[in-house]
Amino acid sequence: MIWPLAILLGCQLSGEVASRALGLPVPGPVIGMVLLLVLMALFRPLPEKVAPTAQVILGNLSLLFVPAGVGIVSQLDKVAQYGPGLLAALLGSTLLALAAGVVTFRLVARLTGERT
Template sequence: MLAIILGFQLAGEVISRALDLSLPGPVVGLVGLVGACILRPAVAEAIRPAATGLLSHLSLFFVPAGVGIVAHWDLLRMHGIGLTAALMASTVFAIAAGAWAFTLVARLTGTEEPQALKDLGHE
């Protein structure tokens, strides 16, 4: 039921604003919804049809982002080079951080070489 999902989003907004949290309300609501689904699997089954319907139309959620780009076109034109540089640098840093974390975990667990490479004979 969509009402359950929206109810958790509303509760998250209320909690986030009441406690002056730095987390957005929908994130707080999502954490609550996940907790409810873990504690009561019937909740997960109740929202499954609505969640599946929302996910099948996920591309519609990008329309507001596109409208925002058009609405702020002058700002993007003015700061486009800086934004592009920041996006590229943050992407490279995120990939590097992911690779570093993977390597660290692999060393800590003693599995430095992935099993797939061993299966291919790249030992």
């Protein structure tokens, strides 16, 4: 479990270093995931070695949201003050993201000749 964890964290660290060193507008963990994908494509046994560790991490991912929940509870006065604006921003951005997804899907389906 140590080596797969080292591979996952190494990819994330490499992505973070690349993002900051090159001044890229892409977050480091995203670059790290692309690096991990490339490594998995190059080394075929890598996905089977990393999968059990990744499943454990994903299974406990909800623990990372506890601090966010505590922060919200400790700032309830701010949430009450800015709540309507936050709700409008969340709903608006969700609807825009869904619409962009639909438009992209339809465009790709039309370009590939598939019927929707």
